[in-house]
Amino acid sequence: MKSLLWLQTGSCGGDTMSILCADSPSLEELIDHFGIRILWQPSLSTESAASLERTIDAILADQLALDIFCVEGSIICGPNGSGMFDPYRGRAKMDWIRRLAEKAGVLVAIGTCAAFGGVHSAPPNPTDCLGLQFDKTTGGGLLADSWRSRLGLPVVNLAGCPTHPNTMTKTLAMLATGIPLELDHLNRPKLFFNTTVHQGCTRNEYHEYDVEDTSFGGNACMFFNLGCQGPMTMAVCNSELWNGRNSKTRAGVPCFGCTSPDFPLDRDLFLTEKIGPIPVNLPLGVERANYMAYKSLAHDAAPERVLNKKMDT
Numbered sequence: 001m002k003s004l005l006w007l008q009t010g011s012c013g014g015d016t017m018s019i020l021c022a023d024s025p026s027l028e029e030l031i032d033h034f035g036i037r038i039l040w041q042p043s044l045s046t047e048s049a050a051s052l053e054r055t056i057d058a059i060l061a062d063q064l065a066l067d068i069f070c071v072e073g074s075i076i077c078g079p080n081g082s083g084m085f086d087p088y089r090g091r092a093k094m095d096w097i098r099r100l101a102e103k104a105g106v107l108v109a110i111g112t113c114a115a116f117g118g119v120h121s122a123p124p125n126p127t128d129c130l131g132l133q134f135d136k137t138t139g140g141g142l143l144a145d146s147w148r149s150r151l152g153l154p155v156v157n158l159a160g161c162p163t164h165p166n167t168m169t170k171t172l173a174m175l176a177t178g179i180p181l182e183l184d185h186l187n188r189p190k191l192f193f194n195t196t197v198h199q200g201c202t203r204n205e206y207h208e209y210d211v212e213d214t215s216f217g218g219n220a221c222m223f224f225n226l227g228c229q230g231p232m233t234m235a236v237c238n239s240e241l242w243n244g245r246n247s248k249t250r251a252g253v254p255c256f257g258c259t260s261p262d263f264p265l266d267r268d269l270f271l272t273e274k275i276g277p278i279p280v281n282l283p284l285g286v287e288r289a290n291y292m293a294y295k296s297l298a299h300d301a302a303p304e305r306v307l308n309k310k311m312d313t
């Protein structure tokens with residue numbers, strides 16, 4: 001059995017809601033088949049608050065092993081670096097997190113807030129929030145860049161707002177069974193962050209021919225006008241559907257780039273910023289000059305079949 005402690009810091013609890021929808025594996029399978037013993041989870045545990053206190057004290061006194069430590073939410077450092085906007089038992093929660101992290105076999109940042117600061121650290125960041133080991137795109141989180149868990153891992157960043165349910169349960173299953181995790185440059189497991197949201201989107205053919213929606217409710221691509229960040233965002237949303245059936249872009253909502261370290265961007269999420277007719281941000285790795293040439297050719301080549309289907313319901 002591997003013990004798991006889940007604490008919330010500056011959080012809406014959305015990742016907890018998300019993990020309840022996991023189906024591959026499900027939360028129940030994590031417990032029944034992958035040997036995870038949940039010591040505490042804020043929304044799922046039925047034990048008293050006093051029981052959580054005893055659990056934390058036992059971990060800190062080395063009387064109880066902590067194998068997997070999950071933190072959901074931004075680390076709140078205000079006011080003035082005291083962390084007392086978010087206290088627990090009379091001291092800053094960020095101090096408890098720091099002490100428990102020293103005991104953890106592995107520390108998992110659940111959600112973009114815990115990983116990079118997320119929503120609560122958006123400008124003007126009034127509560128001085130940051131992530132566990134990152135502050136947006138760079139180091140400078142609560143823990144030093146050089147920090148490693150008892151098993152020698154940096155904080156494992158499961159980004160998302162919320163994180164995809166199966167990304168959470170698969171990662172936890174791998175950690176519980178000792179399957180090695182390869183991490184990307186932002187310490188996200190490559191297995192779940194090596195594909196763009198754009199890949200697998202049902203609007204791809206429209207993107208290909210530059211057939212674009214200008215208002216919501218159509219079938220076409222939302223990249224040029226409606227703010228879609230799918231081609232710049234690494235996540236499995238369109239290759240492993242949410243609840244096994246849908247994704248944001250399939251439902252007609254642009255990707256907001258919620259797994260990226262700079263999420264949320266300080267701009268309109270439903271509007272594409274452009275230089276002339278071309279978006280400021282282009283698909284990952286694409287050269288602007290090449291892209292402009294390709295797009296004007298592609299638009300001229302768009303078949304009637306695609307143009308006619310744009311507004312089909």
Ligand code: SF4
Nearest residue numbers: 201221222223228230
């Ligand atoms: S809507 Fe977004 S994810 Fe879908 S094809 Fe267009 S740019 Fe890609």
